[in-house]
Amino acid sequence: DIQMTQSPASLSASLGETVTIECRASEDIYNGLAWYQQKPGKSPQLLIYNANSLHTGVPSRFSGSGSGTQYSLKINSLQSEDVASYFCQQYYDYPFTFGSGTKLEIK
Amino acid sequence: EVKLLESGGGLVQPGGSMRLSCAASGFTFTDFYMYWIRQPAGKAPEWLGFIRNKANGYTTEYNPSVKGRFTISRDNTQNMLYLQMNTLRAEDTATYYCAREGATEGPDWFAYWGQGTLVTVSS
Numbered sequence: 001d002i003q004m005t006q007s008p009a010s011l012s013a014s015l016g017e018t019v020t021i022e023c024r025a026s027e028d029i030y031n032g033l034a035w036y037q038q039k040p041g042k043s044p045q046l047l048i049y050n051a052n053s054l055h056t057g058v059p060s061r062f063s064g065s066g067s068g069t070q071y072s073l074k075i076n077s078l079q080s081e082d083v084a085s086y087f088c089q090q091y092y093d094y095p096f097t098f099g100s101g102t103k104l105e106i107k
Numbered sequence: 108e109v110k111l112l113e114s115g116g117g118l119v120q121p122g123g124s125m126r127l128s129c130a131a132s133g134f135t136f137t138d139f140y141m142y143w144i145r146q147p148a149g150k151a152p153e154w155l156g157f158i159r160n161k162a163n164g165y166t167t168e169y170n171p172s173v174k175g176r177f178t179i180s181r182d183n184t185q186n187m188l189y190l191q192m193n194t195l196r197a198e199d200t201a202t203y204y205c206a207r208e209g210a211t212e213g214p215d216w217f218a219y220w221g222q223g224t225l226v227t228v229s230s
Contacts (some may be wrong), residue, residue, distance in 0.1 A: 034216040036152075043223050044152060049209055049216040087151055091215055095170040096154040 002026050002090050006099030014107045017078045021102045023088035025069045032092030035064055035073045039084045047086075048073060080106060109133040109219040111205050116224030123195050123228075129188040129205030129221055136186040137161040140213035143179060143190045145201040146223075152204070155179075157214055158188070168214070195228045202226075 003026040013019045023033065031051040036044040046055045048064035051071055061076040075082055083106055088099040115127040131141070140163075143155040156169035158179045167179050178191040188205050202223040209218035 032215075036217070043204055043220040044146075044217070045220065046209070046216060046218050049218070055209075055218065089152075089154075089216070094168055095172070096214075098151045098153070100151050 001095055002029060002093055002097055004088055004090055004097050004099040006088055006102055008102060009100065010103045010105070012105045012107050013078050015078055015080065019075050019078060019104065021073045021075075021086055021088075021104075023066075023071045023073075023099050025071070025090055025092075028068050029090045029092035031067060032090055033064075033066070033071050034089045034091065035062075036087045036089065037082075037084045038087065044087060075104075078106070109207060111207065111219060111221035113203060113205055113221045113224040116203060116226045118227045118229060119195055120230050121196060121228055124191070124193045125195065125226060127190040127192070127203055127205075127224060127226070129190075131186045131188060131205075131207070134207070136181075137183050138211045140208040140215075141179075141181060141188045142206040142208065142214075142217055143177075143188075144204045144206055144217065144220075145199075145226075146204070147201040153201075155190070155203075157208075160211060160213065162211075163213075192226070195226075197228050200226060200228050 005024045033051045035048040038044040052064045063074045086102045110132045112130045142157045146152040180189045204223045205221045206217040207219045209216045
């Protein structure tokens with residue numbers, strides 16, 4: 001199985017700041033990577049697919065980058081509604097696997 | 108608007124069976140791969156499996172963690188997705204989600220998710 005190592009596990013930042021979440025795959029996943037946001041008590045929602053493509057309706061302050069085994073999600077100008085957990089997920093190979101998540105809070 | 112609505116969760120005893128349903132609307136159901144994903148409370152999601160679209164013969168793939176116990180099926184006349192779960196264990200306790208793939212070339216990302224249904228396996 002491809003292991004997805006996500007960091008940090010938790011993150012606290014101020015409104016308006018820029019934050020970055022990292023995800024490392026145990027082998028090359030050839031940009032087969034998605035990022036999801038999950039607000040408390042809600043289902044996960046897609047933010048980014050194919051490592052850097054923004055899903056319909058997602059604010060442009062979210063962006064994804066990376067290649068090979070290293071990927072990142074950047075949130076510019078942090079807003080209060082961005083408080084959530086964020087998960088990366090690879091769909092390059094079965095079984096599809098998720099990172100352990102990053103919990104984002106506002107300072 | 109894409110909508111997915113799961114049902115059928117609840118309390119089941121260890122060793123028991125349960126079937127979850129997912130009602131889909133707002134898109135051409137037969138064009139898309141459909142997924143089941145679960146998430147124990149406070150943990151990361153886990154992909155369980157998928158069923159392919161019409162163009163790919165509605166065949167299935169499963170996570171080895173549930174292969175042989177869980178079965179995914181679909182009723183394309185009713186736009187329904189199902190997850191049959193057998194020989195349930197305490198570690199199967201989780202919120203179960205259905206999801207739709209992003210493009211029609213699957214398998215790929217989980218573009219749309221339902222609200223989830225909670226399954227609790229306990230005596």
